[in-house]
Amino acid sequence: MSDYSSPGAATPASRAAVLPAAVHLIAIGAFALGMASYVTAGLMPLIAGAFAVSMAMAAQLVTAFTLAYGLGSPLAVALLPGRAQRAGLLWALAVFVLANGASALAPDFGALLALRALAGIASGVYLxxxxxAAAAVAAPEQRGKAIGMIMGGMASGTVLGVPLSLLLAERLGWAAALWLVAALGALALAGLLCRLPALPAAPATALRRRLALLADGQVLVILLVSLLAAIASLGMYTFVAPLLAWSTGGAALPVTPFLWAWGLGGIAGSMLVGYWADKVAAPTLTQTILLLLALALCALPLAAAWSAWLMLAPIVLWGAAGWALQVPQNQQLLAVRAAQGDGNLAIALNESALYLGSAIGAASGGLLLLLDWPMWLLAAGAAVVAAAALLLQLCHARSG
Structure with a gap:
């Protein structure tokens, strides 16, 4: 028997205070995923030149990745046997690594397009x-912290990893960025092969019964809240530069500090929310975060009317709330579907809702700008959508 009172030995309490190594390794993989999700947009000029295609054609690489991620990954998760949760995670990460490495070696644009779609499916399945898996291997009182660690890894990959990989691409060519993504994914894979324990097997059910979760009213409400929040938060992110131009009256002002503020807020929100997620009921935490998101979006045009630099404060809060929201949302989905054992499919559908919401928000905002709506009204509209998500969450909590 282990003697936890011996010098240097970890006590049960101290062990519970530290997340398992597997959670940190999954987060490293999520960091690579965050890079892969957004780096292609920055590589488009280099890729267009390398394959002699137009920028419009190069942009389809982003479309292929996001569509495969949002539409293909839920189906792949649904088809995964319940007893193969650990193997599925490892295989998804292995395919992700191979798809990114192969992308760097793609002989033509068509092959690159197909490989980005494959990477997108693997990314969605892995996340x-x-x-x-992170929630399963963590102690019950640390599940929120574990989920926050994974979301923080993805946020960090987006905010810190993408600029690093683009800098590498400028020096060594566009393929170097994808090699970096593949290398980080391979590092996580090697660690998980050694440190990821067996995961609880989900009940063996037919595909039709798995898809029946779409008839679960609780799941649908959670997904709709995520969709509305993504329309407001990720949709508005598309228009940071136009909002900045409106604030300055067209005067030149670098947009990068504002994007960094949003991203760093996202990292902080993803990491810090884990502490509260283990102490506050997930529905209550979701309500609080949605309120903060609505207030931040509402404050954007007010701050912009005074000074563009004043927008930094609500932008940080906006980024923090937008990224933090998915921790209690995923917690709720896992809890609601615990008995059925298909929480991972519910999470995959939640990720699809985020991508769909981002697309709807960007398209709606673009349409409003074409109709010559004032920029401040666009930000206010995003705040209204966030408030609608909050109202839906409140009504659902009362009815429950």
Whole structure:
């Protein structure tokens, strides 16, 4: 028997205070995923030149990745046997690594397009299974912290990893960025092969019964809240530069500090929310975060009317709330579907809702700008959508 009172030995309390190594390794994979999700947009000029295609054609690489991620990954998770949760996670990460490495070696643009779609499916499967695995291996009182660690890894990959990989691409060519993504994914894979324990097997059910979760009213409300929040938060992110131009009256002002503020807020929110997620009921935490998101979006045009630099404060809060929201949302999905054992599929659908919401928000905002709506009204509209998500969450909590 282990003697936890011996010098240097960890006590049960101290062990519970530290997340398992597997959670940190899954987060490293999520960091690579965050890079892969957004780096292609920055590589488009280099890729267009390398393959002699137009920028419009190069942009389809982003479309292929996001569509495969949002539409293909839930189906792949649904088809995964319940007893293969650990193997599914490892295989998804292995395919992600191979797809990014192969992308760097793609002989033509068509092959690159197909490989980005494959990377997108693998990314969605990995994140859904990774969040469920992190919650499974963590102590019950640390599940929120574990999910926050994974979301923080993805946020960090987006905010810190993408600029690093683009800098590498400028010096060594566009393929170097994808090699970096593949290398980080391979590092996580090697660690998980050694440190990821067996995961609880989900009940063996037919595909039709798994998809029946779409008839679960609780799941639908959670997904709709995520969709509305993504329309407001991720949709508005598309228009940071136009909002900045409106604030300055067209005067030149670098947009990078504002994007960094949003991203760093996202990292902080993802990491810090884990502490509260283990102490506050997930529905209550979701309500609080949605309120902060609505207030931040509402404050954007007010701050912009005074000074563009004053927008930094609400932008940080906006980024923090937008990224933090998915921790209690995923917690709720795992809790609601615990008995059925298909929480990972619910999480995959939640990720699809985020991508769909981002697309709807960007398209709606673009349409409003074409109709010559004032920029401040666009930000206010995003705040209204966030408030609608809050109202839906409140009504659902009362009815429950």
């Amino acid at each position: 859904a299974l990774g969040i469920a």
